[in-house]
Amino acid sequence: MVKKMNETIVLLEHISKSFPGVKALDNVHFELRSGEVMALLGENGAGKSTLMKILSGVYTRDEGNMQIFGKECGNLTPKQAQEMGVAIIHQELNMCRHLSIAENIFLGREKRKGIVLSDQEMENEAKAVLDELKIDLDPRQVVGDLPVSKQQMVEIAKALSFKAKILIMDEPTSALTAKEIDDLFRIIKDLKAKGCGIVYISHRLEELQHIVDRVTIMRDGQYITDMNFKDATMDEIIAYMVGREIKEKFPHVECEKGKKVFEVKNLNAGRLVRDVNFSLYEGEIVGFAGLMGAGRTETTRAIFGIDPKDSGEIILDGKQVVIHKPEDAIQAGIVLAPEDRKKDGLCTKLSIRHNIALPNLDLICNKLGVIRNKKEEEMCQQAVENLKIKTPDVEVLAGNLSGGNQQKVVVGKWLARNSRVVIFDEPTRGIDVAAKVEIYHLMNDLKKRGIAVMFVSSEMPEVMGIADRIIVMCDGRITGELGAKGVTQNEILARATQFEKKIAAKG
Amino acid sequence: MNQTKQNPLKKLLSIRGMGGALTAFVGLIIIYIVFGIINPTVYSGQNIMNLLRSMSKYLLIGIGQSYVLITGNIDLSIGSMAGMSAMISATMMANGVHPVAAIAVSMASCLVIGVMNGIMVGKFKLPPFIATLGTMFVARGVAYMVNGNRNTEAISSGIGKEAADGFQNFFYYGKTFGVYNTFWIALVLFAVFFFLLSKTRTGRHIYAIGSNVEAAKLSGVNVVATTTKTYLVSAFCACVVGLILCGQANMGNMEAGNMYEMYGVAAGVIGGVSPLGGTGLLLGTLAGSAVWQTLENGLNMIGAQVGIQRLIIGIIVVCAVMLDVVVRSGMFKKKK
Ligand SMILES: Nc1ncnc2c1ncn2[C@@H]1O[C@H](COP(=O)(O)OP(=O)(O)OP(=O)(O)O)[C@@H](O)[C@H]1O
Numbered sequence: 001m002v003k004k005m006n007e008t009i010v011l012l013e014h015i016s017k018s019f020p021g022v023k024a025l026d027n028v029h030f031e032l033r034s035g036e037v038m039a040l041l042g043e044n045g046a047g048k049s050t051l052m053k054i055l056s057g058v059y060t061r062d063e064g065n066m067q068i069f070g071k072e073c074g075n076l077t078p079k080q081a082q083e084m085g086v087a088i089i090h091q092e093l094n095m096c097r098h099l100s101i102a103e104n105i106f107l108g109r110e111k112r113k114g115i116v117l118s119d120q121e122m123e124n125e126a127k128a129v130l131d132e133l134k135i136d137l138d139p140r141q142v143v144g145d146l147p148v149s150k151q152q153m154v155e156i157a158k159a160l161s162f163k164a165k166i167l168i169m170d171e172p173t174s175a176l177t178a179k180e181i182d183d184l185f186r187i188i189k190d191l192k193a194k195g196c197g198i199v200y201i202s203h204r205l206e207e208l209q210h211i212v213d214r215v216t217i218m219r220d221g222q223y224i225t226d227m228n229f230k231d232a233t234m235d236e237i238i239a240y241m242v243g244r245e246i247k248e249k250f251p252h253v254e255c256e257k258g259k260k261v262f263e264v265k266n267l268n269a270g271r272l273v274r275d276v277n278f279s280l281y282e283g284e285i286v287g288f289a290g291l292m293g294a295g296r297t298e299t300t301r302a303i304f305g306i307d308p309k310d311s312g313e314i315i316l317d318g319k320q321v322v323i324h325k326p327e328d329a330i331q332a333g334i335v336l337a338p339e340d341r342k343k344d345g346l347c348t349k350l351s352i353r354h355n356i357a358l359p360n361l362d363l364i365c366n367k368l369g370v371i372r373n374k375k376e377e378e379m380c381q382q383a384v385e386n387l388k389i390k391t392p393d394v395e396v397l398a399g400n401l402s403g404g405n406q407q408k409v410v411v412g413k414w415l416a417r418n419s420r421v422v423i424f425d426e427p428t429r430g431i432d433v434a435a436k437v438e439i440y441h442l443m444n445d446l447k448k449r450g451i452a453v454m455f456v457s458s459e460m461p462e463v464m465g466i467a468d469r470i471i472v473m474c475d476g477r478i479t480g481e482l483g484a485k486g487v488t489q490n491e492i493l494a495r496a497t498q499f500e501k502k503i504a505a506k507g
Numbered sequence: 508m509n510q511t512k513q514n515p516l517k518k519l520l521s522i523r524g525m526g527g528a529l530t531a532f533v534g535l536i537i538i539y540i541v542f543g544i545i546n547p548t549v550y551s552g553q554n555i556m557n558l559l560r561s562m563s564k565y566l567l568i569g570i571g572q573s574y575v576l577i578t579g580n581i582d583l584s585i586g587s588m589a590g591m592s593a594m595i596s597a598t599m600m601a602n603g604v605h606p607v608a609a610i611a612v613s614m615a616s617c618l619v620i621g622v623m624n625g626i627m628v629g630k631f632k633l634p635p636f637i638a639t640l641g642t643m644f645v646a647r648g649v650a651y652m653v654n655g656n657r658n659t660e661a662i663s664s665g666i667g668k669e670a671a672d673g674f675q676n677f678f679y680y681g682k683t684f685g686v687y688n689t690f691w692i693a694l695v696l697f698a699v700f701f702f703l704l705s706k707t708r709t710g711r712h713i714y715a716i717g718s719n720v721e722a723a724k725l726s727g728v729n730v731v732a733t734t735t736k737t738y739l740v741s742a743f744c745a746c747v748v749g750l751i752l753c754g755q756a757n758m759g760n761m762e763a764g765n766m767y768e769m770y771g772v773a774a775g776v777i778g779g780v781s782p783l784g785g786t787g788l789l790l791g792t793l794a795g796s797a798v799w800q801t802l803e804n805g806l807n808m809i810g811a812q813v814g815i816q817r818l819i820i821g822i823i824v825v826c827a828v829m830l831d832v833v834v835r836s837g838m839f840k841k842k843k
């Protein structure tokens with residue numbers, strides 16, 4: 001077969017799509033060529049996922065033309081799109097957690113002999129795809145038992161196994177470890193050389209330079225421009241995305257370091273929280289850096305009373321507090337904006353308003369426990385304004401918001417009350433540059449008000465840019481503490497990979 | 508303890524849902540031994556035969572209900588469909604219609620209800636609890652109506668003694684190789700449905716839907732068709748149970764099959780089928796229905812009243828689910 005490069009393989013013209021109350025896409029233009037990686041960029045809610053869902057047959061468009069490999073297409077089903085050579089990795093994980101890796105990869109196109117499933121054959125093929133991605137997993141393993149980053153890799157393996165010519169990746173790296181990202185990029189380069197066209201959506205703009213050839217930029221459901229990646233600076237691209245210039249990507253404010261607010265002493269909770277000690281002071285943001293799986297999330301969960309503690313003390317404003325369950329923590333003035341928004345952070349079937357009100361009902365209700373509507377309304381409006389949540393009104397279901405806006409609701413519901421300690425676990429995952437800056441400003445506000453801020457993040461630049469002090473964790477232990485000023489990535493990395501020597505006896 | 512001994516067990520347990528099924532089997536053996544010690548007639552050949560026959564109905568109901576439960580749905584209309592099947596077939600036979608024709612009409616009626624359930628739940632996304640609550644009343648209504656709100660005459664009064672005996676023997680009283688036919692019927696259907704669920708594409712899709720409908724849909728699984736198939740299986744099983752009830756009674760009883768849908772849930776759940784969908788094996792359902800019947804049988808043999816029987820079964824169902832939940836959350840903790 002002759003590889004043809006640089007030939008238009010997808011052409012979307014005048015695409016429009018509305019959801020109740022929102023015009024998600026308005027007359028959008030999009031073109032993808034063979035052998036290129038096209039970055040589709042835009043703020044949260046710009047319509048990137050919606051556009052790609054139309055291309056992959058998940059949604060049907062209201063208006064517009066769609067050509068795939070030069071063929072005019074009507075409304076497609078996901079299966080038809082697959083058959084035309086379009087594969088998509090969705091922004092949210094779409095795995096059947098009870099099924100095995102191989103079963104998930106071949107779901108909907110199982111191999112059979114007669115009517116009997118050929119499990120062996122599917123397992124072998126799945127293994128081959130996993131090997132190609134350098135994922136060391138047994139295809140018979142149940143997906144629900146895997147950590148999120150591995151599930152994401154399975155999702156990627158599934159898309160690759162289609163041998164699609166058009167591959168859409170909607171934020172594939174937001175849950176991956178650095179090594180997995182490298183493997184993914186290697187695969188992307190291979191596919192590109194084979195003449196595949198790849199659409200790449202990401203809010204991690206730093207990673208674009210490694211793979212991207214061209215960019216298409218959208219804003220508020222509209223097509224803004226497309227260009228060669230090399231022809232624009234990052235600042236220009238950001239300006240196109242948000243419609244204005246962003247001066248400071250990591251706004252840092254200086255505050256006087258005050259008294260000690262919060263202290264964790266000898267905290268132990270399972271394998272990933274071992275003898276953790278640290279303190280938070282007024283007027284500072286403490287960043288928690290480390291690799292995925294270093295035990296940072298587990299530490300926050302143990303502090304907040306979600307997972308049981310084996311031992312340890314928690315001291316707030318000089319007094320020891322006993323936390324057995326999240327309620328105790330909230331009452332004491334410690335709140336946690338968790339990492340996995342779909343699972344822990346949001347009730348996706350409730351409205352934005354109900355989500356924001358949920359942890360704050362003690363403030364909203366009167367003495368008899370009756371909800372005061374006006375108070376609730378005020379609180380929600382305030383949160384929507386403060387965080388610039390993009391929604392027609394607060395009655396919209398949280399599950400219908402774009403990924404980044406969902407994240408803002410998670411953060412918003414905790415900021416609506418006055419607390420002493422606010423723990424953020426990966427607060428900027430999946431949100432756009434402008435929104436990130438807004439979240440940083442919010443954290444800075446808390447810092448200025450003397451509230452202790454614990455900021456867990458796997459993205460090194462933002463920890464280095466925002467935090468005043470950085471605590472590094474590896475394998476459940478704190479392996480280092482650094483001042484944020486003048487620190488280098490390598491210094492952090494060295495501590496993040498400081499695994500215990502295997503020979504050191506356990507005790 | 509021993510490496511070579513542990514591995515096959517580990518392998519067996521790695522099959523999803525096997526843990527629950529095995530627990531039920533172990534429970535079954537314990538229950539059986541305990542009752543036998545109290546009253547040795549529990550071990551008698553005749554009692555075993557009776558036991559196998561009486562558990563067959565629950566096994567069939569359990570199979571149908573398990574199919575639906577694994578997709579994360581429920582079918583409340585099973586008992587009413589069994590009653591409808593008993594009444595339709597009995598009424599026709601009592602009026603001289605050939606048994607084969609009577610069976611065909613009963614089956615067709617049940618499958619119609621099954622399709623209705625499937626379309627309401629799969630296509631129109633009605634909550635399965637509500638949709639099948641509706642068809643539960645509809646099917647029971649039909650059961651009442653077919654013979655003008657009365658139980659039927661003996662079926663022998665219509666098709667004659669010989670044909671009636673044939674029907675009754677086929678479904679209930681006759682034996683093949685020394686075992687009641689009822690059990691053979693259940694066993695054959697068990698084998699068929701076991702195969703379909705564990706070895707075919709439709710079976711795989713049933714698990715996928717129960718695990719994550721959205722993911723299944725995006726992978727090109729036909730959710731409406733697959734959901735409908737599960738409701739057809741439960742309708743089919745309900746119909747067969749109705750015919751068994753008809754054969755047993757030699758007539759149609761308007762209340763036949765009352766509450767059976769819940770017995771089906773219990774049989775499945777005792778055997779480790781998750782009512783939340785995604786996991787469960789028919790082997791578990793087999794064990795679950797056996798546990799139940801052994802309990803009922805054993806309690807009968809030691810002279811316990813119906814009240815205490817119900818009470819104990821209720822406790823067993825809850826404990827089975829609790830055990831499942833505890834084991835699972837314990838497993839998660841170790842992983843972390
Ligand atoms: N199923 C839905 N129902 C209602 N509104 C929706 C639905 N899906 C998307 N929207 C709305 O359409 C708009 C575009 O959403 P989309 O998910 O395409 O944004 P996005 O560019 O992918 O954002 P992000 O970067 O946050 O993922 C948003 O305003 C969103 O709230």
Ligand SMILES: [Mg+2]
Pocket residue numbers: 048049050091170402403
């Ligand atoms: Mg998106």
